Ligand SMILES: NC(=O)C1=CN([C@@H]2O[C@H](COP(=O)(O)OP(=O)(O)OC[C@H]3O[C@@H](n4cnc5c(N)ncnc54)[C@H](OP(=O)(O)O)[C@@H]3O)[C@@H](O)[C@H]2O)[C@@H](O)CC1
């Protein structure tokens with residue numbers, strides 16, 4: 279059964295770069311400056327939108343193209359022309375005066391020879407569309423929608439509720455492409471056709487919930503523009519994970535793959551640390567030790583076989599254990615409890631320069647004095663610390679900082695937290711967002727809803743620690759762990775409990791890790 283599930287896992291991936299609306303504008307301009315006219319890009323964009331409609335609807339279907347005042351509307355005019363040419367019954371509704379259309383959009387409107395009517399909610403409803411092409415606003419949306427545009431958005435959503443399909447050009451109108459925010463109101467699309475690369479707003483909530491299926495169309499912007507644009511955000515996908523995963527060498531031994539310490543809670547709260555420890559081992563750490571307070575040693579020893587157990591009493595005990603430099607990654611937080619004892623344990627873990635993952639109570643224990651915590655984090659070598667808060671933990675720790683309180687998106691909040699702490703910050707959720715000190719960011723979006731279950735976060739902590747122990751940098755370890763975590767949950771499916779995540783890891787890793795180049799003995803042939 280498991281192999282069937284694995285075969286069905288989607289390991290193909292979209293291009294990883296996510297471009298903000300400003301970066302996309304630079305990509306457009308750079309292409310145009312290199313000799314491709316803007317109208318050619320617009321023709322290609324409009325054709326891709328028309329093809330998306332044709333893929334799912336037969337000629338003869340009634341299509342409303344709702345065009346706005348900018349280039350998004352221009353794409354709509356092109357799509358209208360192409361659809362009408364193959365027999366769709368197209369009604370073109372324009373929000374704004376035709377004479378205000380400029381540049382490429384004005385040219386696209388000139389090429390449309392059908393009637394252009396003023397866009398009103400009534401005109402839209404009267405057209406009884408099977409399909410609506412939403413070309414109202416795209417990358418140029420720069421303020422909350424109000425007045426007529428808001429009424430039009432409401433009318434599109436009402437028509438969709440009555441059975442019309444909605445294909446959005448670039449973005450569902452009302453969604454901010456850079457932040458994923460709904461600016462006042464937004465269209466709910468069944469499909470969004472974007473161009474060249476997706477934007478963060480296609481993946482961040484709530485934008486992701488409005489866009490429907492995402493199609494990324496090639497409109498003639500060459501990949502080479504990425505060297506000029508230098509995007510700072512990626513979508514984590516299987517190709518990146520495959521490229522990052524450590525591949526054990528036949529000549530290596532377990533000590534090459536690192537030794538993780540997971541700090542256990544007391545006798546009654548050991549489960550969280552055990553989940554993390556097992557995940558660290560499953561993801562390939564050479565050895566894993568549970569550092570257990572005296573009252574937890576017996577239960578941890580009884581419940582583990584491959585994971586080792588060492589008695590360590592409080593912060594002093596942990597500090598003594600960590601004098602052994604072979605312990606190259608430490609994870610703590612799950613099940614520790616909130617308070618001074620945990621703060622002291624964190625202090626022991628942060629001393630020195632080994633990799634550290636802090637989660638759960640290791641973060642919440644600092645909410646009353648975050649500045650001291652941030653100072654301790656900043657003192658660490660870059661790329662050695664990962665924080666893995668969920669929303670509540672993140673808010674409690676960071677929301678008092680004005681740059682985070684006022685940030686306009688999850689991406690900006692996480693980047694600000696990384697800048698403040700020097701750590702890699704991974705903020706969990708359906709749109710898990712990871713950032714480092716330099717503003718490099720990643721979004722991981724493969725987690726299914728059923729991953730939100732008790733103990734799943736503890737497993738993620740262990741995966742990060744296991745990858746850090748094998749030598750991955752903090753950003754790569756966090757991004758890789760997040761994707762593996764989500765993919766494992768997809769493979770298990772509904773009914774998942776946290777324990778399952780580690781158990782599907784071998785099959786998942788087998789799909790990702792290339793076999794060693796050297797022939798394995800099972801494949802050798804003996805020639806007599
Ligand atoms: N050559 C290229 O560059 C290519 C671009 N492409 C396409 O262009 C799109 C970007 O085009 P864009 O920059 O013209 O912006 P767009 O999304 O049409 O809207 C801006 C207009 O809306 C207005 N406005 C904004 N917010 C508003 C609000 N809340 N409420 C009311 N009005 C509001 C604002 O007018 P303002 O009132 O500020 O003067 C402005 O006129 C992109 O998404 C892609 O589809 C493709 O064809 C590939 C080639």
Ligand SMILES: [K+]
Nearest residue numbers: 412415449451
């Ligand atoms: K749109």
